[in-house]
Amino acid sequence: MRDQHPPAADAPAAPTLTPERPAPAGLSAPPAQLPPPRTAPVPRPHRPAPGRPAAPRTRGLAPWLRLLPGLALVACATRLPSFRLPLWNPDEGFLATQARLLADGGTLYLDVVDRKPPLLPWLYEGAFTLWGDTSLTPVRVFAVLAQLATAVLVASLARRRWGSAAGRTAGLLHLLLCVGLNPEDTQAAAFAVFLLPATVAALWCADRRHWGAAGAAVATAFLVKQTGAVVLLPVLLLWWRAGGGRELGRLALGAALPVLAAALVTDPAGFLFWTVTGSGSYASFSGSVPHVLARALVNAALLAAASTALLLPLARAGRGPAELRLWLGASALAVATGLHFFGHYYLQLVPPLALLAARALHRAPAATRAGALRATGALAAVFVLWGLLAPRPDTDHAVRLAQTVRVLTAPGERVLVWTMHPETYWLAGRPPASRYLTAGLLTNHSGGRSGADVGEPYAVPGTWQVFRAETAADPPRLLVDDSRGGDWSPRHLPTLRALIADRYRPAGTVDGARLYVLRDR
Structure with missing residues (x-):
């Protein structure tokens, strides 16, 4: 029998009766647990998903109404340099030229070709149709909205796991880290920026077991850029941990239908050739190993510099949830595909990195968390200043x-x-x-x-x-x-x-x- 200690003299406990016998006078007893009737099912105790400790969070719209204005302000500030120049890199020029031809009645993969899927050329075409084709300002506004949507989804994923404070941290970190590369890679309204909302949406839907929507988000990521499809790996891990089963059919159907529709709207043979089978020479390795290695290391060093204040908390926090680690690894695989290592490829690493860093800071003391956020913000300001002043x-x-x-x-x-x-x-x-x-x-x-x-x-x-x-x-x-x-x-x-x-x-x-x-x- 466990020892029972008398209550403090200034706070005597009232005796609590159990169905079997009353507690002895002067002794406290734990609250009674009445057994449920035999005919009533016993409810299963709530257990957080692996890697997801329970955390208090406020329900409703109020937290988001407080969070959204701040994230929107940071999104606008970090992408302010994107409005400075008529063009930031050749991808913007390619997309603008494509869109003008499509708006004049051309057909993708027939009248104009590229090794990329059709979603972003169509976005440019729509912007040109509505607002004219002499400026990229409309698509740059869309890029700000894409980054804001990504930050909100990242915040929602973190909030679901570790609480509201971690959600705010994750959303902010995503926006700050997304400028931590050469401005021509981060400020262009090109494939990497518009890829991010779809990849995070795939994890967001899978985390809530909306398998058809998760598949559609994977397809959307692929239709922006082929390497977006790697997000399917962590989605499949979440499906397997949820018990697998027939939901795989909904996931596959959600992923297949948008891709099939895009192929039929364009030219099916051309779509298959230019997005998959005809890109072998581009994706295969050839060329100077030192040149490729130098590009890879420089861009990795830039992102690491932007993340300097987060590296120690990440190392101390230990292994994160398996789906986030797999997501980060799959994104690294996407960066290495084709061995080109352009700087904008590295943006695909940012959402899982922001989530893992938010988890690490959530476990750190408040002073450490505040210091890391201030330092990351200061580093992001340096990259933004680079974008505002650098010659092109x-x-x-x-x-x-x-x-x-x-x-x-x-x-x-x-x-x-x-x-x-x-x-x-x-x-x-x-x-x-x-x-x-x-x-x-x-x-x-x-x-x-x-x-x-x-x-x-x-x-x-x-x-x-x-x-x-x-x-x-x-x-x-x-x-x-x-x-x-x-x-x-x-x-x-x-x-x-x-x-x-x-x-x-x-x-x-x-x-x-x-x-x-x-x-x-």
Whole structure:
């Protein structure tokens, strides 16, 4: 029998009776537990999911009404540099040129091609249709909303596990860490930013066992960028831990239907080729190992620098929930896919990293948590300042080149810009002479690798035949060689070299780019 201690003299306990016998006078007893009737089912005790300790949280809309204005303010502040320049990187230029062609009646994967899924070109097209095609301001507003939506979902995931305070921390950390790379990677309204809401939504739905919606979110992530599909791995882990079963059918159906619909709306064969089977040369490794390794380490170091104040709490917190660790590992796999290691690839790591860091800070003393948040905010401010002040010579060159193209051509006249920066078409307001907007598809040249096999034999199969037909049927009025002596310049490409020699004459240079105008016949 357990020893029973008398109550304090100033607080005598009232005797509590049990069904069997009364408690002895002067002694306290635990509250009685009446056995339920035999006919009533015994309720199962609530047990938090593994890795999810119980935490108090306030229900209703009130916490979100307090949280949303703060997150919205931070989202606007961290993405303020994105409105500074007409373009931040070639992805924005590619999407803008694609969208203009689609808005004029073109069909994706037929009239204009890319190795990316269709969702983001359609978003750009919709923005151009509603607000005009001369500015990227509308899609940059959408990018702010995408980051805000991601932060809210991250906060909701953390709040469900560790309480309201951890939710606020996780949402804030996501926004602060998302600027912790080169501004051209974080401020562009491109694939990486719009990928994040769908990936977090997939985990959010799976965490609540909404399997059909989770599958649709996985499909949405894939339709923004192929590597978004890796979020399926932690979703499957949550499904398995929930007991598996027939819900897998709803998950699969939710993932398959949006992808099938996108293929049917475009060109099914073209969709399959350009998003999956035709990207082998891009995703395979070739080129200089030191160049690839240096790019990977520099971008990893930048993100680590932005996370400096969180590294020690993360190390002390131990292993996090299995689904978050798997999510972080799957995102790292997405970063490494193709061995390009562009900085914007690393943004996929931020949501799981923010959640794990929020868990670590939730377990740390309040002073440690406050200090880590202040330091992370100060580091984010440095990256934002970098974005506001850093020069962009590539953008300046594209603007000057576009001005010259407008002078030498009339509206509606087709031009061919042999470049890896297709924003010249959009800035000049001239339609491209080929469905291939960059030289990469025709040469295998890539900005993310150095020393790769480059040339006509390494092009995407069938592209040169199409290119010859396009330029023979309706030759471009102006041809711009913007390779500036690279290994993908016309002097290394017999077909393009012969086209220039046979039909064009020199018309000057702009910052090293050579211009040729069509000879009068």
